[in-house]
Amino acid sequence: MSKITVLGVLASGRGSNLQSILDAISAGRLNAKVGVVISDNPEANVLKRLAVTDPEIPAICIARRAYESQAAFEADIAAQLKVHHVELVILAGFMRILSPSFVHSLPGRVMNIHPSLLPSFPGKHVHEQALSYGVKVSGCTVHFIDEGTDTGPIILQEAVPVLEGDTPETLAERILHTEHILYPRAIELYCQGRLKIEGRRVIILEKEDDLCED
Numbered sequence: 001m002s003k004i005t006v007l008g009v010l011a012s013g014r015g016s017n018l019q020s021i022l023d024a025i026s027a028g029r030l031n032a033k034v035g036v037v038i039s040d041n042p043e044a045n046v047l048k049r050l051a052v053t054d055p056e057i058p059a060i061c062i063a064r065r066a067y068e069s070q071a072a073f074e075a076d077i078a079a080q081l082k083v084h085h086v087e088l089v090i091l092a093g094f095m096r097i098l099s100p101s102f103v104h105s106l107p108g109r110v111m112n113i114h115p116s117l118l119p120s121f122p123g124k125h126v127h128e129q130a131l132s133y134g135v136k137v138s139g140c141t142v143h144f145i146d147e148g149t150d151t152g153p154i155i156l157q158e159a160v161p162v163l164e165g166d167t168p169e170t171l172a173e174r175i176l177h178t179e180h181i182l183y184p185r186a187i188e189l190y191c192q193g194r195l196k197i198e199g200r201r202v203i204i205l206e207k208e209d210d211l212c213e214d
């Protein structure tokens, strides 16, 4: 059995992606463990839910308003990640932009999921943007973060059709279902040491046991 990767999950809201990661771990599809969950929102459902379903996982609220500066806020997040021996940071609906210095302190070690096929429709109100543009296909993207908003190197993407009569809510729900499959898969590729960043590209290395032996 290979080494278990310790994840630190940052989330601000509902927490369904965190749940999909925990489910993938329980099902043996993801060789990782959630070492800590950090939310910037004391009211976040993710914290309430975790207290009931997985009370053994440390769940911490680090509210931005409790700090004088972004640097102090991020220093506390970084300290908690360190205390809990986090190797890979997972942004799962974390509604705060992280500063370039935070990003640079964890090179290639912070992932995000975004509910569109980037580079289309970055930022907020993603499904409204997709519907008003009139695209026939949307989807989701897992990427490493860089200094920009939703601009980092792309790891995996999956398309989801836009249907006649879709509202932002129905489209969001269909895409969310795909997110729950894609995010654990991307994290598992990282855990297997199969993601290599080359500039803007993420190369997915073959599985060792898939390699041909002469």
Ligand code: GRF
Pocket (backbone or CB within 6 Å): 011, 012, 013, 014, 015, 016, 017, 018, 092, 093, 094, 113, 114, 115, 176, 179
């Ligand atoms: C997801 O749609 C994700 O793509 C976006 O924020 C949402 C988080 O949902 N970044 P949840 O909190 O994981 O349920």
